[in-house]
Amino acid sequence: MTTDDNSLAGTRRWAIALNALAALALTASLYMVFFYAPTEAEMGVVQRIFYVHVPSAWVAFLAFGVVALCSLGYLWLRDERLDAISVAAAEIGVLFTTIVLVTGPLWGKIAWGAWWVWEPRLTLTLLLWFIYVGYFILRGATESPERGKRFAAILGIVGAVDIPLIHMSVTWFRSQHPEAVVLRPDGPRAAPEIVQTLLVSFLAFTILFFGLLMVRYGLERLQHSVDAQRVRASLRPSVRSKSEVVA
């Protein structure tokens, strides 16, 4: 067994453990959302979308933060493992940004009376989604895979600039989107049950992110092994034919 095989087996064990833990945490979170958290007075039952919308946004930010850090590392060290982590995190980030962009309008239609409003936070989040969809298009758009990885890494770093802009947009610009309820300098503004349920959801989604990241990273490394084997297999006959010519 090679070192690479050992590390892949380790990744697999971590992936199974984290995803099992995420399933348990998500079950606890769902129980709290529907049976523990009180119905919010102003918005009613639709406010419970909050417990999936906000943690999804957090996971998307975390994922794109990981993409930016690993892309920076990849540009510096040219380590394929860092590129694999970036791809894995970007894919999961796009998944969770999609959840944010779908659950937000479902909430907004009831709370605001409109599916979509072109206000700063929503627009910047949509832009974030496009940037990281572009990340994958850019990877596949170049003839040389190495060049594609380099360009995507640069986009991964530049795209992360959007994250603080999204977070601060409700403070800096005139925005219809509600301000932060829990992560405030003066402490949480919501009822303790709401804060507790949100924190459990945050924990569940974070564990789920790392579980999915481990699985996706393992797949990326496996795919790398397959590609390397293919290259070796395609080189073998040509080497044999050369030796035959020499003989």
Place this chain on the structure above:
Amino acid sequence: VIRRIVPALLVALALAVAPVQAQAPTQAARGSIHSLADDGAPPVSQRAHIHLFAAYAFTGLLVFGYAVALVRRGRRITAELKALG
């Protein structure tokens, strides 16, 4: 000619849009979260329940679907690796 036509076109466009803009409902008129509280009628309705269900169903299906896709992809790559020896 451009100096005369372009400003004239812009003025004509502004005059055409102005009455439509004046009649269009604004975001504030539609009501924000805070103004809903003032109405004293929280939107607890069947529609709100449907939206809540749709949000959780979409999230669940997307995450579960992604996990299933990863597992299937893993099986395919492992089979490919075995075939290559």
